[in-house]
Amino acid sequence: MAGKPNNDDNLRDALRRSWERNGPAWAHAIRTGAIASRADATDAAILAVISHHMPRCVLDCGCGEGWLVRTLTEAGVAATGIDASAALIDSARLSGGGRFLCVGYAALAEESTLCPGPFDLTVFNFSLLDDRIDEALVAARQRLAPHGHVVIQTVHPLTQSSPYQDGWRHEDFRSIAGDDWSPMPWYFRTLESWVAAAAATGLRLAALHEPRAKPDADPTSLVLVLSRAENRAHLDHTQPTPVSATLERTTGHHRATTDSARAVA
Numbered sequence: 001m002a003g004k005p006n007n008d009d010n011l012r013d014a015l016r017r018s019w020e021r022n023g024p025a026w027a028h029a030i031r032t033g034a035i036a037s038r039a040d041a042t043d044a045a046i047l048a049v050i051s052h053h054m055p056r057c058v059l060d061c062g063c064g065e066g067w068l069v070r071t072l073t074e075a076g077v078a079a080t081g082i083d084a085s086a087a088l089i090d091s092a093r094l095s096g097g098g099r100f101l102c103v104g105y106a107a108l109a110e111e112s113t114l115c116p117g118p119f120d121l122t123v124f125n126f127s128l129l130d131d132r133i134d135e136a137l138v139a140a141r142q143r144l145a146p147h148g149h150v151v152i153q154t155v156h157p158l159t160q161s162s163p164y165q166d167g168w169r170h171e172d173f174r175s176i177a178g179d180d181w182s183p184m185p186w187y188f189r190t191l192e193s194w195v196a197a198a199a200a201t202g203l204r205l206a207a208l209h210e211p212r213a214k215p216d217a218d219p220t221s222l223v224l225v226l227s228r229a230e231n232r233a234h235l236d237h238t239q240p241t242p243v244s245a246t247l248e249r250t251t252g253h254h255r256a257t258t259d260s261a262r263a264v265a
């Protein structure tokens with residue numbers, strides 16, 4: 001019999017519900033370029049890392065309204081997006097440009113026949129937001145091609161307010177235009193905690209990037225590239241290639257420069 005929900009269960013549930021309610025506002029914000037850090041920096045950062053790996057097929061986990069899947073599809077990559085928010089998957093499907101499934105990470109981890117892959121990359125772009133990233137990472141790892149990678153872009157923990165320790169926080173979306181937002185609980189992780197959580201699911205750090213606008217600016221985000229622990233790859237110190245010519249041609253607005261960072265952007 002299921003036990004009584006604890007506070008973490010309640011926060012996870014509130015997080016899930018926030019993305020049903022915020023679906024339309026989020027899709028509008030992404031599609032109108034209302035989040036400056038996206039246009040200025042973090043979209044280019046994730047595209048640069050993806051380009052560096054030259055994938056043939058990509059699973060975008062927590063794809064939201066689907067911009068990354070559409071961009072990759074236009075560049076000739078077979079891209080699939082999954083997300084737990086029906087509102088956002090509806091919006092992604094309406095725009096087309098890829099395959100979209102409404103499914104959460106827990107279901108993906110439990111049911112290996114859902115969207116089985118294998119994928120050269122499984123990507124989480126600001127979409128690992130709760131305290132249980134193990135099930136999401138297990139699901140991502142299960143679907144990797146033998147030499148595939150998991151790529152995570154997240155807020156840089158050192159650019160967030162104190163205390164520097166794992167725990168739940170709240171995003172109020174105040175810095176994004178519009179007053180139609182529902183607050184979202186999200187789980188802050190230290191850098192050590194990110195790497196330890198990956199290791200606990202059989203993934204090891206292959207590369208780490210701290211995109212920044214200028215050499216002396218704070219990083220806009222943190223990008224972790226993980227490979228299966230059994231693949232004894234050396235830590236890759238190379239910079240991700242700039243957004244490939246193909247992706248740049250396709251998207252037009254993406255630049256390989258970086259600028260300011262935000263909690264979920």
Ligand SMILES: C[S@@+](CC[C@H](N)C(=O)[O-])C[C@H]1O[C@@H](n2cnc3c(N)ncnc32)[C@H](O)[C@@H]1O
Binds near residue numbers: 084085125
């Ligand atoms: C900040 S949005 C990012 C969306 C998209 N990756 C992007 O770059 O615009 C976070 C997304 O993660 C999804 N998400 C969060 N937790 C999830 C879970 N447990 N399973 C599936 N999707 C989840 C949300 O529904 C939301 O669409």
